[in-house]
Amino acid sequence: MEYVGRVPAPPLDRYIDDIYCLTGTPRHRRMNVPPMPSAHLFVNLGEPVRLLDPHPAVLTDGWFMGVWTRRFLLEYPASVRIVGVHFKPWGLAPFTGVPAGGLRDLWVPVDAVWPGAAGRVRERVGGLAPAGEALRVMEEELLSRLAEVPARGLGLVEHAGGRLEASHGGLAVSALADAAGVSGNHLTAQFRSHVGITPKRMARIYRFARLIVSVDALRPAGWAHLAQAAGYFDQAHFSKEFKDFTGHTPKEWLALRRRFPAERDFPPDSGPMPAE
Structure with missing residues (x-):
């Protein structure tokens, strides 16, 4: 798969590590993902992604994930096209208005938090737009959602x-x-x-x-x-x-990493591992 990402311009960079587009055929369909210091937003431009553990779910249009404190297992489709956001651990709250504790270790449909947003991003990006266009559309959506005044604390x-x-x-x-x-x-x-x-x-x-x-x-x-x-x-x-x-x-983890080296040009977190 190809990972194209960039750090957004201020003021988004206070709350976001990067906005990215993930496309292509996954080398491994099932991935075991440990907790990492970030929260997430995904808008799926392709086939559904399946979360297999701890609570099975089919993720179609888009979803938010708060900070995870335990590992989870996901399954990519045969062809992946996702535009996503890696938020800093404290970075989700200024965009959602949802108490962060309500998103910890959970995934929530984008439209439950931003009604209509997933469809709007999908419509603007379309099926063939280059990664740079997908990143620009997502950045504009984030800017429109950022609270003008940060919450107290x-x-x-x-x-x-x-x-x-x-x-x-x-x-x-x-x-x-x-x-x-x-x-x-x-x-x-x-x-x-x-x-x-x-x-x-x-x-x-x-x-x-x-x-x-x-x-x-x-x-x-x-x-x-x-x-x-x-x-x-x-x-x-x-x-x-x-x-x-x-x-x-x-x-055991090292033996798996030697069998399945991390892909080049991916973000520097070697935690996700094929669930073989």
Whole structure:
């Protein structure tokens, strides 16, 4: 498949990592996807995508997905054409008006949040428009949906979340709260409101994401060193979290990655793995 993406212009870049178009024949139809530090919007321009686990569903026109805290299994059609958005973990709320906790670990049809939007994007892009046109249409739709005034507390979450991102989840909640001049309870409440998860859980996902992208499948994996570099100081905790997030032990996951290398020119998250 071909992945064409770009970072949107301000002010969208405050809330969005990239807008992208995914097209072509998938090398693997079924994918096991671990939690990653982002929320998502997909508008499907082709055949339906199937979510197989944990709750089976057929996704046709488009859907939002909040931040996921557990892995899920999806199945691509034989030919894929999707225009999508990778939001920063706190980035979905300014566009939807939906409490982030209501989207955590869930997928919601686009039209349930933006009535008529999926059909409008599909109509404007059509079946043969180039990827650049699809990205432009999606960017215009996002600009039209962005709240003029950010919700109260979002700036605090954006600042603290940015520090977590920069540190790969390496900062304690108490340090984030102290730096912001608020209590840990207040910071946690704002994260629940605007991200749907606590800052502690968000730090865990950033830490895991850093570990995944640091693995070079072509070389022997020194898991103890990689885990420590990613901020894990307890080997048993690392092994349990890895199994929880991927469904595999580190050794099993590495064997799969060696069998199924990540595709070139895809975004730098090596987490999704063929479910063979």
